[in-house]
Amino acid sequence: MGSYTVDIAVIGAGISGIAAAKFYLDIHPGCKLILLEKDDSVGGVWNSRRVFDTFYTQTPFGEWEFSDMPMTRPPEGIYMETFKAKYTSQYLEDYINKQEYDGQTLRDRVMFEFHVQSVIKENGRWTISGKSTAGATTMVQASKVIIASGLTSVPNMPTLPAQETFENPIIHQKDFGSSNILSSDKVQNITVLGGAKSAADLVYDSVTAGKTVTWIIRAKGTGPGVLVSLASSLSPRTIYRLATTRIAATLSPSPFNSNSWWNTFLQHTKLGRKQLAKAWADIHKSAVDMPKFDKRDLDALERGFDKLKPHTPIFWQNQGAGLVNRPDFWDTIAKNVQVYVADITELQRGVIKLDSGQEVIADAILCGTGWVPSLNFFDPGLLSKLGIPQPVDDLPLDQAQMWDSLQKEADREVLERFPILANPPQHYHAPVTHTPYRLYNGIGPLEDNTIAFVGHVLVSNYFRLAESQAIWATAFLDGKINLPPLEQRRKEVALFVAWCRRRYLSNGDRGHWMSAEQTVYFDRLFQGLGLSSHRRFWLWDSFVPTSAKDLHRVRAEYMAKFGRDSFRGSNRQSPPFKIHKGPRRIMSLVSRLWRKS
DSSP, X not given: OEEEEEEEEEEOOSHHHHHHHHHHHXXXXXXXXXXXXSSSSSOGGGSTTTOOTTOBOSSOTTTSSOTTSOOOOOSXXXXXXXXXXXXXXXXXXXXXXXXXXXXXXTGGGEETTEEEEEEEEETTEEEEEEEETTOOEEEEEEEEEEEOOOSSSEEOOOXXXXXXXXXXXXXXXXXXXXXXXXXXXXXXXXXXXXXXXXXXXXXXXXXXXXXXXXXXXXXXXXXXXXXXXXXXXXXXXXXXXXXXXXXXXXXXXXXXXXXXXXXXXXXXXXXXXXXXXXXXXXXXXXXXXXXXXXXXXHHHHHTTGGGGSOSSOTTTOSSOEEEEOOTTHHHHHHHHEEEEEOOEEEEETTEEEETTSOEEEOSEEEEOOOEEOSOTTBOHHHHHHHTOOOBGGGSOHHHHHHHHHHHHHHHHHHXXXXXXXXXXXXXXXXXXXXXXXXXXXXXBOTTOTTEEEOSOSBOSOHHHHHHHHHHHHHHXXXXXXXXXXXXXXXXXXXXXXXXXXXXXXXXXXXXXXXXXXXXXXXXXXXXXXXXOTTOOSTHHXXXXXXXXXXXXXXXXXXXXXXXXXXXXXXXXXXXXXXXXHHHHHHHHHHHHHHHHO
């Protein structure tokens, strides 16, 4: 059994884990830091094993990168400035090779194929137990821990009736990119489960590979997602940049917005709320008009194409939203895909039976069914103490009563501040099975400043999120933040959860959803640190788009204000875990071959 002792351990080497490790080393360049990654490459959802041909970014080129290293423009695979995911994979591999501290790159500090089994705290130190893919056990002890396992690590695999009799492959989107489903001669009939963006990508990829595709969306669910076409008179990058302005952020009723006259007008006057509702109605109409759900030919309607029309408006995102990255997406689906909104009653050998009476022949089932919390390695007793999701029935009674009281008070405040949230449309509300995240600012536990969680909130740009949270998390772990009293922090957390539930319905129950609030959320993080270099003067602050350069200035301001270790590592033992030269050489070879191809 291997054993390592470090200053800080980062669990997860996706975008958030890389950013967190990088900034922590910027401030503490001589510390012993290790990244623990369960896969054989970095990137999380963007790693080279998980990407596939129609997997594209949701953010345009020039906006999807770290602030200190611009991405090289992809040579192909660009649609309306969004681009294939494989170029993000390569960018992240290049990035960790170029960040060097104390004679070691970030790649040198990654322990690949490390599957975390448990995380416990004893005598003020964290012990992380894990196994390699080969089964070897390793223990890592750390004074501090950053959890960057993210929201897309553990698949939500449905339990299907009589699943054991099906006999054919059942694969989640996570493993689709590394599978041979599309190239297999044995697989001609593919059924895709799920209604969100990930399911849509699986459907399109399967159809364009020449497969016969059936798309099944649960009847007892939130319905199909709102998929927005990129076709517009404005470029996607222009639209994205406009969406990152602070004036655009005021279109979403949010506790992160300032108490300005403009926000008061939008939220507390009839005319303001009317204009706000009209703006969102226009956005929704544009999204649902483009596919022509009800205006297709008879064959498309008989195949159920109209059933892909979202059940609730885009404002509420009860079922999530995403971008359509292919110009022929809707026509391809309308002409080739059979759509059912039904529940599965039974699986038989190569057959799916639905409660609507249909039987579907399937050589494989692909699941675009989402994710579950990636925190099952914590001791159950720690979950409520840290404020991370756990089964509702497992929450201690005193904790349940305290949070219930705080939530009721917070809900009243939310409705008082944002009357528009009081009357959501009729919708399916998913059952609540887990407690929400209850982290201060979505990062810090309320009663432990030796551990931080990054990448556990949902926004539209994870590179911006990763860098912003990395800065706040480092200050939190270093004790640099003048935090409010515990009772005040509890009230703030309860307010955010109450708002999240009202604002985003089923998705909001998780206490981490803020897809339209990322700009003002980042402002809140930096305001708590007393940092302001990302802000602009007067009207420019409201109307000029935010950018990666803003974060570059914030990083410099942070170092000027809080300082950084002057130690460069000349007389301190280097971290004892430079153990993966084999994978490093392999990735270097893959990188060279990839460039040639």
